[in-house]
Structures are given as C-alpha cells and as structure tokens.
Amino acid sequence: MLFRIDPQATRPLFEQLADQVRAAAVRGEVAPGERLPTARDLAASLDVNVHTVLRAYQDLRDEGLVELRRGRGAVLTDQAGRDFRALHLALQAVVVETRRLGMHPETTASLLREALADDGAPRTDPTPQEMP
Amino acid sequence: MTRTRPPHRLANALWTLAAPLALTGAAAALLLSWRDRLPDPVAVHWGPDGVDRLGTLTELWVLPVAVFVPAFALGMWALGHFVGQSALTRRLAAAVAVWCGVYMPAVALATAAVQLDLDDASRAGDIGGLVALALVPATALAVVAGWLTPGDAPQPASAPVPAGAARVPLGAHERASWVRSTSQAGTWALAAVTFASVAVLGWATRSWLPTLAFTALLGLVVLVFTQWLVTVDHRGLTVTGRLGWPRQHVPLEEVEAATVRDVNPMREFGGWGLRTRVQDGATGVVLRRGSGIEVQRTGGRRFVVTVDDAETGAALLNTLASRSR
Numbered sequence: 001m002l003f004r005i006d007p008q009a010t011r012p013l014f015e016q017l018a019d020q021v022r023a024a025a026v027r028g029e030v031a032p033g034e035r036l037p038t039a040r041d042l043a044a045s046l047d048v049n050v051h052t053v054l055r056a057y058q059d060l061r062d063e064g065l066v067e068l069r070r071g072r073g074a075v076l077t078d079q080a081g082r083d084f085r086a087l088h089l090a091l092q093a094v095v096v097e098t099r100r101l102g103m104h105p106e107t108t109a110s111l112l113r114e115a116l117a118d119d120g121a122p123r124t125d126p127t128p129q130e131m132p
Numbered sequence: 133m134t135r136t137r138p139p140h141r142l143a144n145a146l147w148t149l150a151a152p153l154a155l156t157g158a159a160a161a162l163l164l165s166w167r168d169r170l171p172d173p174v175a176v177h178w179g180p181d182g183v184d185r186l187g188t189l190t191e192l193w194v195l196p197v198a199v200f201v202p203a204f205a206l207g208m209w210a211l212g213h214f215v216g217q218s219a220l221t222r223r224l225a226a227a228v229a230v231w232c233g234v235y236m237p238a239v240a241l242a243t244a245a246v247q248l249d250l251d252d253a254s255r256a257g258d259i260g261g262l263v264a265l266a267l268v269p270a271t272a273l274a275v276v277a278g279w280l281t282p283g284d285a286p287q288p289a290s291a292p293v294p295a296g297a298a299r300v301p302l303g304a305h306e307r308a309s310w311v312r313s314t315s316q317a318g319t320w321a322l323a324a325v326t327f328a329s330v331a332v333l334g335w336a337t338r339s340w341l342p343t344l345a346f347t348a349l350l351g352l353v354v355l356v357f358t359q360w361l362v363t364v365d366h367r368g369l370t371v372t373g374r375l376g377w378p379r380q381h382v383p384l385e386e387v388e389a390a391t392v393r394d395v396n397p398m399r400e401f402g403g404w405g406l407r408t409r410v411q412d413g414a415t416g417v418v419l420r421r422g423s424g425i426e427v428q429r430t431g432g433r434r435f436v437v438t439v440d441d442a443e444t445g446a447a448l449l450n451t452l453a454s455r456s457r
Contacts, residue, residue, distance in 0.1 A: 002300075002444055004308040029441075037311045037361070045309035045365040 001029050001036075005046055013048055017056035025065060025080040026088075032081040036066065038073040136217050136432025138413070140282045144212035147226035147277050152205040152233025156197050159237030163193055163244055170244060175253040180338040183254045193240045204232045215413030217433045220380065223278040224408065231274035238266035260339030267345055287430040288385040293454035297389045298447040302455070309365040310448045314439040316358040316404060317420035323354045357405050360417055362425075362439045364448045366456075369427060371417050371437050378406060380417060382435050387453040388428040390446040395424035395438050409436075425449070 001024045005016045024030045036042070039057055043050040057074045060066040066074040098108040138144075167189060176192050177185035208229035216222040242262035247253050302308055316322065330350060334343030356373045363370045368384040397418035401407040408415050416436030418424070424438035425446045439445060 001312070002308060002310045002448065004302070004306050006303055006306045008305040035313065037363075041363075042309065042311070045311070045363055045367075046307050047366060048307075 003042065003046060005048065007048075014052045014055040014059070017042075017053060018059045021056070021060055022065065025076065026084045028084070030076050030080055032076050032078045034076045034080070036074040036076070041073075138213065138216035138222070139285070140216075140222060141213055143282050144216055144222055144225065145209060147281060148209040148212055148229040149205050151277065152201055152229050155230075155233045156201045156237050159241055160193060160197060163189075163241060166244055166248060169248050171247055171250050171253040173253060174244070174247055175256045176243070178259055178339075180336070182258065183256050186253055189244075192243060196236045197240050201233055201236050205229045211408065211410070215408065215410060217413045217431055218408070218415045218435070219281070219283040220406070220415045221408040221413055223281045224406075226281045227274040227278035230277040231270045234273050235266055235270035238270065239263055242266060258339070260337075261341050263339070264342040264345035267349065271349075284431065284433075286383070286386070289388050289430050289453075289457075291388065292457055293387070293450050294389050297391070297450040298443065299451045299454070300444065300447045302448075302451050307366065308448055308452070309363065310445050312362050312439050312441060312445065314360050314362055314417075314419055314437070319354070319358040322358075326350050326354070358419075360419070360437075362437055362445060364445050364452070366452060368452075369425070369435070369437075369445075369449055380406075380415070380435065380437075382427050382429055384449075384453050384456050386430045387449055388430060390425055390427045390449040390453075392442045392446050393424055393426045393436070394422065395426075395436060396421055397438065400436075409434075 001020070003017060003020050005013050005020075007013065009016065011019075021030070021036065030036075036057070037045065039050050039053040043053045046053075057066060057068060060074065061068050063079075064077060065079050067077050068074055094108060094112070098105065170189060172189075173186040174189055174192055175183040175185070176187035177183070208225040212222045212225040216225065239259075239262075242259050242265075246259055246262070247256045250256060300308065327347065327350070330343060330347050334340060334347075337343075356375055356377070359374045361372050363372075366384065367381075368387060369382040369390075371380045373379070395416075395418055397404045397407070397420070400411075401409050401416060401418050404419055406415075406417055412434065413432075414426075414434035414436055416424075417438070418436060419438050422438060423440065423442040424436055425442045427435045427449065429435055
C-alpha cells in the first residue's frame with residue numbers, strides 16, 4: 001500500500017500514518033491477513049522515528065484493525081475485510097451533493113467533522129426513511 | 133536502442149572461464165596421476181545395490197569434466213561478456229560457472245577415490261555420501277565467486293525523468309513509501325512437485341544422504357525465493373526476499389524512467405525467480421504472468437519486477453526520481 005506523510009501538516013505524523021492504513025482498509029486496498037511492513041522498515045522508508053510508526057501501529061491495534069506480532073510486524077485483522085460499500089455510496093452522495101450546491105469542500109468537510117464529533121445522538125431529528 | 137558494453141569483462145572471464153577450467157584441469161591431472169592405482173575397468177555407475185556398470189577411466193571423466201564443465205563455463209562467460217551490464221548477471225554467471233567447475237570434478241574425483249588400490253572395481257564402496265558432501269565446497273566457492281565479482285559503479289542519471297511518465301501527485305513536503313509483497317505463482321504446487329521428485333529419486337537410488345542434502349538445499353530455495361517485498365521510497369526501488377536476502381536495489385538517482393508492463397516470465401526470462409533476460413541483459417524478479425514494473429536504469433540496464441498495483445509503484449518511482457534531480 002501507499003503511505004504518505006506530510007511533516008509540515010498540523011496533524012501528528014503517527015495519526016497521519018494510522019489514517020492511511022484505515023483509509024486503505026476502507027478502500028479495499030489491503031485485505032485481512034495482509035502484513036504491513038515492520039515498524040523499523042517503514043520508519044527507514046519514510047525517514048521518520050521508529051516510535052512514530054510504533055505509535056501508529058499500537059493505535060491501530062487498540063482499534064482492532066491490526067494484530068501486532070513480535071518480529072513479524074503488523075497483520076491486518078478481519079476488521080479490514082468488513083463491508084464498506086454503503087459507506088462508499090454515502091461518501092459519493094456527499095461529494096455529488098457538495099458539487100451540485102457549489103459548496104466549498106472545506107465547508108462540507110467541517111460539517112462532516114462536526115457531525116462525526118457528536119456522540120452518536122443526532123441533534124436534529126432526521127426523518128426516518130425507508131431505504132429503497 | 134544502443135546496447136551498453138558490459139563492464140568488468142576481465143573479472144568475468146576470470147571467474148566464468150579461468151577458474152572452472154583451472155579447477156577442472158587440476159582435477160583431471162590428479163585423476164590421471166591415479167591411473168596406476170585404479171582398477172581396469174573402473175566402476176562408472178552406481179545403482180541401489182552398489183556398482184552396476186564398469187567402464188574405462190576416460191568414460192569416468194571425459195563427459196562430466198572435459199565436456200560439460202567447459203561448455204557450461206563458455207555459456208556463462210558469454211552471458212557476462214555480452215549482456216552483463218547488471219552486477220546480478222555477472223554474479224550469477226560467476227557463481228554458476230564456479231559451482232559447476234567444483235561440483236562436477238569433485239564427483240569424478242570421489243568416484244575414483246573410492247576405487248583406489250582395488251583389484252576389482254565392482255567391490256567399490258558407495259559414493260552417495262561423497263556426492264552429497266561435494267555440494268558443500270561447490271556451494272561455498274560459488275558464493276565466494278559471486279561475492280568477489282565486482283559490482284556496478286554508481287552511475288547517476290543526467291537526464292530528467294520524461295514528462296510523459298506516470299506520476300503520483302505529491303505535495304512539496306510530502307514523503308511517500310509504497311510497499312507491496314509479491315509471491316511466486318503456484319508456490320505450493322512447485323514445492324510439492326519438487327519434494328516428491330526428490331523423494332522418488334531417493335527411494336529409487338536408496339542413497340539417502342544425497343537425497344537429504346538436496347532436500348535441504350531445495351527447501352532453502354523455496355523458502356528464500358517464493359515471497360518478496362517490493363518497496364519504492366526516497367532510496368529508490370528495493371526488492372528483497374523473505375529473509376531479507378537476496379536484495380535487488382535500484383537507487384533513485386539511477387532511475388531514468390519506470391513503466392508498467394505485462395510480463396511473461398517464461399517467454400522473456402525463460403522461467404521464474406531471480407533472472408536475466410538473455411536478449412538484452414535485463415534482470416528481474418519475475419514470479420508470475422501479468423503486471424510488473426520495468427525500470428530503465430542508467431548504464432543500459434533494465435530491471436523488472438512482477439507485482440500487483442504496479443501502476444502506483446511505477447508512478448511513485450518516477451515522482452520521487454524527478455523530485456531528486
């Protein structure tokens with residue numbers, strides 16, 4: 001998979017790294033059982049501290065997305081193989097609607113962040129709808 | 133395309149021709165000096181129940197030593213001389229030629245050694261142990277030959293990466309690394325067939341020691357050569373075997389351009405694994421049919437690796453290479 005980090009970005013490097021693995025799982029670019037490079041190898045490859053990668057891997061382990069095996073690096077769990085199709089469709093709908101309304105991507109992104117920051121209880125009552 | 137003249141032709145001739153021929157000559161001389169101490173006829177072939185065929189001393193050494201080794205050495209010399217632009221090709225040629233130049237004469241010598249001072253060649257002891265033992269010096273010297281073969285001098289590219297080559301959009305400060313594992317097609321079938329044939333051979337010949345030695349050697353080969361890790365990052369393209377070895381590396385500054393190609397290992401490279409393409413000296417880790425990254429490297433070298441999502445790997449390599457210029 002492709003790892004990319006931006007040392008100039010405000011988001012900490014270990015979070016950027018963990019985000020990449022999460023996104024790769026959602027996009028279906030990594031499958032359960034697949035092995036990520038060892039922390040040492042990935043750190044050398046990206047020219048970052050090995051603890052940065054370890055921190056990212058530990059966060060991913062705490063979420064249950066990877067399993068850490070001594071000396072064998074991180075292995076993707078079954079969580080990486082969940083069905084993300086509905087999420088893809090929903091995201092696509094958000095993109096289409098944002099463009100249709102001519103909204104700034106940042107506006108939608110911050111709305112999305114706000115909505116996700118809510119602890120699950122929707123403030124405005126969404127009208128219950130049957131999925132077609 | 134103009135073909136670049138391979139470097140280190142003298143070293144190539146030394147390892148692929150001079151070394152095996154000198155070893156073979158020495159072995160032949162030793163063998164001939166034993167002539168008076170050997171029975172006539174000599175045993176030339178062993179079966180499950182000991183010696184099963186007698187022949188002349190000439191028969192014992194002419195075909196394996198005087199014909200096979202020089203022919204093989206010549207082939208390896210040609211490989212290094214004409215298409216040895218990449219160090220891998222020259223190292224493999226040297227290692228294979230030396231292996232052959234040690235193993236074949238060693239087996240001929242072992243065959244004769246067990247018959248020294250015998251009146252009746254059919255009473256000669258078993259040679260299975262010696263045939264297996266000969267693998268040790270042959271492999272050790274082959275490794276040394278590969279090791280001592282001079283590598284490639286650094287040859288930084290001077291031209292920019294072509295504008296038309298695929299790129300990955302990367303921010304000015306962004307760092308990227310692409311990692312992907314790639315496996316030999318049909319690994320398990322391959323391993324099963326190999327071990328089954330060795331087992332059958334062992335059963336048929338009843339020589340267990342050589343069978344065991346060959347099994348260990350093949351097991352190691354299967355372990356090392358069936359799974360590889362491909363990495364593209366600020367250092368360039370790196371392909372490593374399961375145990376971190378063998379390692380094939382194309383430094384970023386020697387990348388002229390990377391493209392994605394449909395690779396046919398059998399047709400292009402004559403097989404699978406770590407190989408040299410005889411037509412143009414391209415080297416590669418080719419494990420299956422299908423998409424692969426082909427890197428055009430300085431010094432008229434090319435490197436091919438078969439891997440999934442080769443598009444991303446090639447594009448990132450172009451991006452990082454052009455950023456480093």
